[in-house]
Amino acid sequence: MSLLVLEHATKRFKSGQRETVALDDASLELDAGDCVAVYGLRRSGRTTLLRAAAGILPLDEGTVRFGGRDLSGRSAHALGVEIGYCSASFDPAHGGTVTDHVAVALLARGVGRTRARDRAEEALERAGASASAHLDPRELHADELVRAGIARALVTRPRLLLLDEPTNGVDLLERDAILALLRELADTGTAVLMTVGEPVAGADRVLALDRGRLRGDAVPEQASVLPLRPRHAEPVA
Amino acid sequence: MLALVIEQPSYGYEVWQRFDARFGGLLDVGASRIYQAFDALLDAGLIEEVPGTAHASRRQPRPSYRTTAAGRRQHRAWVVDELHRDPERLELGRRLLASVADDAVALRELIDRYEQACLDEMAQLAPADADADPDASGSAVAERLLAEERRLVLEARMKWILFARRQLGTS
Numbered sequence: 001m002s003l004l005v006l007e008h009a010t011k012r013f014k015s016g017q018r019e020t021v022a023l024d025d026a027s028l029e030l031d032a033g034d035c036v037a038v039y040g041l042r043r044s045g046r047t048t049l050l051r052a053a054a055g056i057l058p059l060d061e062g063t064v065r066f067g068g069r070d071l072s073g074r075s076a077h078a079l080g081v082e083i084g085y086c087s088a089s090f091d092p093a094h095g096g097t098v099t100d101h102v103a104v105a106l107l108a109r110g111v112g113r114t115r116a117r118d119r120a121e122e123a124l125e126r127a128g129a130s131a132s133a134h135l136d137p138r139e140l141h142a143d144e145l146v147r148a149g150i151a152r153a154l155v156t157r158p159r160l161l162l163l164d165e166p167t168n169g170v171d172l173l174e175r176d177a178i179l180a181l182l183r184e185l186a187d188t189g190t191a192v193l194m195t196v197g198e199p200v201a202g203a204d205r206v207l208a209l210d211r212g213r214l215r216g217d218a219v220p221e222q223a224s225v226l227p228l229r230p231r232h233a234e235p236v237a
Numbered sequence: 238m239l240a241l242v243i244e245q246p247s248y249g250y251e252v253w254q255r256f257d258a259r260f261g262g263l264l265d266v267g268a269s270r271i272y273q274a275f276d277a278l279l280d281a282g283l284i285e286e287v288p289g290t291a292h293a294s295r296r297q298p299r300p301s302y303r304t305t306a307a308g309r310r311q312h313r314a315w316v317v318d319e320l321h322r323d324p325e326r327l328e329l330g331r332r333l334l335a336s337v338a339d340d341a342v343a344l345r346e347l348i349d350r351y352e353q354a355c356l357d358e359m360a361q362l363a364p365a366d367a368d369a370d371p372d373a374s375g376s377a378v379a380e381r382l383l384a385e386e387r388r389l390v391l392e393a394r395m396k397w398i399l400f401a402r403r404q405l406g407t408s
Binding site for chain 2: 198205
């Protein structure tokens, strides 16, 4: 049984007389340890796909299952705990340090302040963002913002990490380092699903998205229970 | 061959070993062909014997070779030529596409298959070693440059596939 299963997911948006099909009969499966990149240009439906996978977007047709359970009935519990979502921007508008921002998800769930800070620092270290921990998010460079966003998504130790364009606006060397990080996270068992606007290295599978239609190998070669497949790097300790 | 001699002047068998390590699987060439290639490069004046190496020691009773200035010029020209072979490739594609241009179903199937091949190739892209020191190894830099070139080529192909689908009125 795959960790994440989208089946015939369809989502339409209406604006006046115009109807846009943002997701058109999209099916996709992800196992633990998978790293899947979805390539698409702007307005191809990338963010809609991720929001559907996170269970935060009601579908017009189709289903999303996470761990075998229908996400539409339990989205509030899955997102932010078992599913980490890293949006295209870190949204550093509200002051505080990066550590404060990363710890918010835990504080909101009643975790004590000290424990939440420890976990936030651990997540920042895992994301390679320890050097940014004490900074105001508004001081961060593009790649540091991405890493801080990944840390914020990782702080709840999710089984699935969703990332919206994690390499957007990042210079080439930092882009490769971020992709290597995502590969490492997958190799240690976290399922990684990212959207990208350019071909990227490190994914097990690459799918293409165009006008909501998903193409490519939507299903892993051996859909099975929790495969761990170290490929390019040693697992992160 | 010329590139390997530029990289490190040496004798025939050692160059063949490096050739095999570098290009094995892409260009499988036996050791005997290497000596023929050495002769051709010598005749063309692109490499020359390093003076005094033919019988320099009992361990290495054979000549070492190094490139001449003409050889280095020829090598640079050849590398540039190899790097932009795309016009030839595009012309080949044009002629192949022309064979199915009147068959929309065949064209769409061709584009679908081409897209899948590109997606598979993307999945083969290995992340660059983030810890590699670009100053430490010339070959690491070269690997990175080639990987980026391959990635950008794939990006162009994917955009072409989107364009082709729009032209064919399909999604």
